[in-house]
Amino acid sequence: AQSVTQLDSQVPVFEEAPVELRCNYSSSVSVYLFWYVQYPNQGLQLLLKYLSGSTLVKGINGFEAEFNKSQTSFHLRKPSVHISDTAEYFCAVSPLRNTDKLIFGTGTRLQVFP
Amino acid sequence: EAGVTQFPSHSVIEKGQTVTLRCDPISGHDNLYWYRRVMGKEIKFLLHFVKESKQDESGMPNNRFLAERTGGTYSTLKVQPAELEDSGVYFCASSPPFPGQAPTEAFFGQGTRLTVV
Numbered sequence: 272a273q274s275v276t277q278l279d280s281q282v283p284v285f286e287e288a289p290v291e292l293r294c295n296y297s298s299s300v301s302v303y304l305f306w307y308v309q310y311p312n313q314g315l316q317l318l319l320k321y322l323s324g325s326t327l328v329k330g331i332n333g334f335e336a337e338f339n340k341s342q343t344s345f346h347l348r349k350p351s352v353h354i355s356d357t358a359e360y361f362c363a364v365s366p367l368r369n370t371d372k373l374i375f376g377t378g379t380r381l382q383v384f385p
Numbered sequence: 386e387a388g389v390t391q392f393p394s395h396s397v398i399e400k401g402q403t404v405t406l407r408c409d410p411i412s413g414h415d416n417l418y419w420y421r422r423v424m425g426k427e428i429k430f431l432l433h434f435v436k437e438s439k440q441d442e443s444g445m446p447n448n449r450f451l452a453e454r455t456g457g458t459y460s461t462l463k464v465q466p467a468e469l470e471d472s473g474v475y476f477c478a479s480s481p482p483f484p485g486q487a488p489t490e491a492f493f494g495q496g497t498r499l500t501v502v
Binding site for chain 1: 388389416418420425426427428429430433435440441444476478483490491492493494495496
């Protein structure tokens with residue numbers, strides 16, 4: 272079985288500051304990794320995904336994440352946030368041999384202040 | 386092109402009543418998923434359709450939940466009778482067929498917020 276842990280339920284940050292949203296996972300098999308974002312009153316939108324290859328993955332809106340297999344982590348980073356980045360962010364995994372469902376973390380609410 | 390559409394956006398019903406949620410996937414997407422988020426918790430998988438067939442329904446909570454996808458197009462999720470613990474946001478997602486087992490992006494709808502009182 273797989274599980275995803277997002278330790279920070281809320282992350283407040285000032286505009287133009289860097290941010291890191293943490294994600295750790297547990298799995299007995301290899302997994303694909305994803306970050307989704309939910310802006311207010313919208314559905315979930317894919318930010319980025321790691322399938323294979325380079326462990327540093329770049330996504331939309333200036334976000335990037337680094338896969339660390341030894342630490343089973345997939346932290347999301349942005350060097351300088353904007354007010355418009357205020358949203359809820361979800362880390363998710365999908366087992367390689369069962370790509371038909373996502374296992375999500377509990378989400379991290381990012382609040383960017385002016 | 387229209388995205389994944391869910392109806393209604395909000396529903397408030399009394400315990401014991403029946404509610405039917407609808408999801409219209411993106412045209413051509415064979416895969417359709419239902420997920421649920423109970424307040425403050427993680428988004429949990431409910432089930433997966435491939436066209437009109439249920440591929441995996443291991444996440445369905447109990448037999449009060451019935452999902453259908455007639456003709457492989459839109460899907461409905463019926464809760465009968467609804468209980469208080471069924472409250473939450475129900476998300477639908479769709480994706481095209483998987484080429485060579487590589488996952489493609491799942492596109493999510495805005496969700497239906499269900500409140501059982």
